[in-house]
Amino acid sequence: MLSLTNVQVNYGAAPALWDVSLSINEQELVSVIGPNGAGKTTLINAIMRLNDLKAGQMHWMGEDVSGLSAHLLCEKGIALVPESRRLFTNMTVLENLELGSMHPKARSERSRTMEQVFELFPVVKQKLAQKAGELSGGQQQMVAIGRAMMALPRLLLLDEPSLGLAPAIVSDMFKAIQSIHQAGTAVLLVEQNVSRALSISSKTYVLENGRVVAQGPSAEIASRSEIKKAYLGL
Ligand SMILES: Nc1ncnc2c1ncn2[C@@H]1O[C@H](COP(=O)(O)OP(=O)(O)OP(=O)(O)O)[C@@H](O)[C@H]1O
């Protein structure tokens, strides 16, 4: 469905990703783990083309999309829930959701998709008229995921969806991610909560210093002693 081949991303002259290759199959849930500053956000933003590819290619459904803009990738079915959510805090929840569905297909399905978002996150329906900035962190994350779902993605990119949330909400968030996946959407999940990310994904990439240093079935990655030591506190 999506593949990156030998991708490099720079900030100015400084490379932040080196020679990264990665693939996600249709309806797959893939996780990316790694320490702070490893390049996880750089990677997920590069897929959405918020960062340019300095080298390498990206293919989507067999087509070379390396040169396409975020806007066109969104129309093709990729949606991003960015790190720290990036809601329009002075706009209402409803307005934030509507902004997720600007391309023609998403717009024509808007009310139906919104019902699906409410099924996933019932509390969002109660908050439609409220400013997004007035919501709790967990509720804001729900709106951020809802906004991305409004674009009718076939691949959802999630950058640290559980960051800063209360433990009880974290479980709900992971359940919601699993529901989205089970309903047929592929997911690329960047997470600091490594044990949960490993347990819900089928495949995991480990990123360190801008390079993929390990990859494989999540169960196999979870069983490696260096991963247990570095990421699982065992
Ligand atoms: N806009 C930027 N300009 C310059 N350097 C940047 C920029 N954004 C990130 N970097 C650097 O690129 C590297 C990778 O950062 P990135 O944010 O992708 O890491 P991360 O794995 O997402 O970290 P975290 O777990 O803290 O979210 C870091 O060294 C960071 O300092």
Ligand SMILES: [Mg+2]
């Ligand atoms: Mg990050």
